[in-house]
Amino acid sequence: xxxxxxxxxxxxxxxxxxxxxxxxxxxxxxxxxxxxxxxxxxxxxxxxxxxxxxxxxxxxxxxxxxxxxxxxxxxxxxxxxxxxxxxxxxxxxxxxxxxxxxxxxxxxxxxxxxxxxxxxxxxxxxxxxxxxxxxxx
Numbered sequence: 316x317x318x319x320x321x322x323x324x325x326x327x328x329x330x331x332x333x334x335x336x337x338x339x340x341x342x343x344x345x346x347x348x349x350x351x352x353x354x355x356x357x358x359x360x361x362x363x364x365x366x367x368x369x370x371x372x373x374x375x376x377x378x379x380x381x382x383x384x385x386x387x388x389x390x391x392x393x394x395x396x397x398x399x400x401x402x403x404x405x406x407x408x409x410x411x412x413x414x415x416x417x418x419x420x421x422x423x424x425x426x427x428x429x430x431x432x433x434x435x436x437x438x439x440x441x442x443x444x445x446x447x448x449x450x451x452x
Contacts, residue, residue, distance in 0.1 A: 338443075342431050349427035353420040354398070358383070359391050360424065363400060363409060363417050371406030382450075 318326075327333070346357035355363075365381060366372060372380075378388040395401045400413030409417075432440045 341434065345430045345434065346424070346427040349423040349430070350420055353416060353423060355416065355420055357427075358387070359395060360417075360420060362388075362391055363395065363413055366401065366407045367409045367414065367417060370408050371404075373406050374403075377407065 343357055346360070350357060350360055361381065362377070362383075365377060369377075374388060374392060377383075378385060381388075383391075392401065392403075392407070395413070396403060398412070398416075399410055400416055402408050402410055435443065
């Protein structure tokens with residue numbers, strides 16, 4: 316039996332999953348647009364930042380910390396190793412080339428941050444930080 320109109324309306328108005336997916340697409344698009352000139356996507360940028368903060372991190376630990384699916388993480392790591400931004404030995408390490416990419420992309424990230432905050436409003440950005448704080452600890 317199909318959903319009733321009332322059920323469909325309830326889902327479209329109240330579904331947190333739907334709203335999270337839309338938010339993810341909108342925010343990711345803004346960051347990806349700004350980082351494109353550096354041949355980066357926001358997913359890769361955040362991985363590089365995490366590895367620069369935690370040298371020799373194991374891929375499995377990185378994936379868990381960033382909540383990245385194994386296949387997505389593998390694909391991104393492969394690309395970044397091929398670009399010589401990372402090396403894998405006893406763990407993941409950012410290379411000098413990777414550090415240069417991060418430094419070069421930082422102004423683009425800053426611009427993306429401002430665009431996202433403007434798009435969400437200050438209140439919306441604060442709400443996003445509040446909502447995700449328990450997930451990141």
